[in-house]
Amino acid sequence: MTAAAAGRPPRSVMVLTNAAAGAGHAEKAARRATARLREHGIEVLNTAGADPEDAIRLAREAVGRGVDALVTAGGDGMISLALQALAGTGTPLGIVPAGTGNDHARAYGLPLGDPEAAADVIAAGRTATVDLGRATTADGTGRWFGSVLAAGFDSLVSDRTNRLRWPRGRMRYNLAILVEFANLRPLPFRLVLADGTVIERDLVLAAVGNTSSYGGGMRMCPQADPADGLFDLTVVRAMPRLKVARFFPTVFKGTHVQHQEVEIHRTSSLRIESPGITAYADGEYIGPLPVQVEVVPGALRLLVPAGARGADTG
Incomplete structure (x- = not known):
C-alpha cells in the first residue's frame, strides 16, 4: 500500500x-x-x-x-x-x-x-473516500465520472461547440448557446430509476449529479453528496423559450430547484433514453443515448483540505 x-x-x-x-x-x-x-x-x-x-x-x-x-x-x-x-x-x-x-x-x-x-x-x-459515477453506452463502452453527467440542451450546446471552428475559447461556447437556444425544442426523454420509477416526458435537460456543479459553477444538483452512494437527478421539464432564458441564471445560485418545472430524484442508478441526444460527463463526451448510469460507492480516494466534507479520519 x-x-x-x-x-x-x-x-x-x-x-x-x-x-x-x-x-x-x-x-x-x-x-x-x-x-x-x-x-x-x-x-x-x-x-x-x-x-x-x-x-x-x-x-x-x-x-x-x-x-x-x-x-x-x-x-x-x-x-x-x-x-x-x-x-x-x-x-x-x-x-x-x-x-x-x-x-x-x-x-x-x-x-x-x-x-x-x-x-x-x-x-x-489528508484523504476523502468518495463515490464515482460509471456511464455505459449501448455498445458496452464504460467511462468513470466524478461530477455531473448531462443530457439535453446542455449536451446539444457541447455538440455544437465541438463542431464550431470559430471563434476560439469561451466565445465559441457562448455562440453555441445562442444557436441552440434559437433552435430550442422539447426533447422526449425516458428515464428508468433503480426502484423502477419511470419518468417519460418532454424535457429541457436531465442532469445526474455525483457532485453539485458543472460548467464552471452551475449548481444544477445543489444538494448532491459525493459520499452518500446516490445520485441527485435533476429533471427540467420543457417550458417556453422566454421562461428558459429566465431559468438558467438561477442555476448558478442553485435556486432553480424552486421552479415548478424542476424535479429532483435520488437514485443509485438509472437508464437515460432520448433519440438523437448525446451524454457528457465532467464536460467530456460519453456517447449517444441510451446510457446506463450507476454510482460506485467509495471508488476514489481524493487528497483534500483539512475539514473537507467526507475526509477520512483514520
Whole structure:
C-alpha cells in the first residue's frame, strides 16, 4: 500500500498536465505546484500525454509503479482522464486546479488560483473516500465520472461547440448557446430509476449529479453528496423559450430547484433514453443515448483540505 493510500503524506507523486487547459495556465501552475511539492521533500515526476489516450496510459503506468498519488494540473477534463486510471485502485488523486470550470475543485473546497496552496493540500496527505459515477453506452463502452453527467440542451450546446471552428475559447461556447437556444425544442426523454420509477416526458435537460456543479459553477444538483452512494437527478421539464432564458441564471445560485418545472430524484442508478441526444460527463463526451448510469460507492480516494466534507479520519 502506498503512503497516501494508507493515510500518510505522499513521498512520490506523478504530476499529469494538460498544457492547453485554462487558456495555457496549467503548465505554469504545474511548475509552481511541483516546486512547492519538492520543498516538502516529495519526489515529483512531471509528464503530459500527447493526446487523451496517451494521458490515460501514463496515468495507469504511474499507478502500476506504485506512486503515492497521481496529481492533475489542469481542469475537469484532465481529472476525467485520471479517473479512468484511478477508479477502484486506492491510489489517491491530487488536484492543482488550473482549468476553466474547476468543478471538482469547487466540490471539495480545494484552493483555486493558488498552485502552492493546492500543493500544500497534497503534501498534507489528508484523504476523502468518495463515490464515482460509471456511464455505459449501448455498445458496452464504460467511462468513470466524478461530477455531473448531462443530457439535453446542455449536451446539444457541447455538440455544437465541438463542431464550431470559430471563434476560439469561451466565445465559441457562448455562440453555441445562442444557436441552440434559437433552435430550442422539447426533447422526449425516458428515464428508468433503480426502484423502477419511470419518468417519460418532454424535457429541457436531465442532469445526474455525483457532485453539485458543472460548467464552471452551475449548481444544477445543489444538494448532491459525493459520499452518500446516490445520485441527485435533476429533471427540467420543457417550458417556453422566454421562461428558459429566465431559468438558467438561477442555476448558478442553485435556486432553480424552486421552479415548478424542476424535479429532483435520488437514485443509485438509472437508464437515460432520448433519440438523437448525446451524454457528457465532467464536460467530456460519453456517447449517444441510451446510457446506463450507476454510482460506485467509495471508488476514489481524493487528497483534500483539512475539514473537507467526507475526509477520512483514520
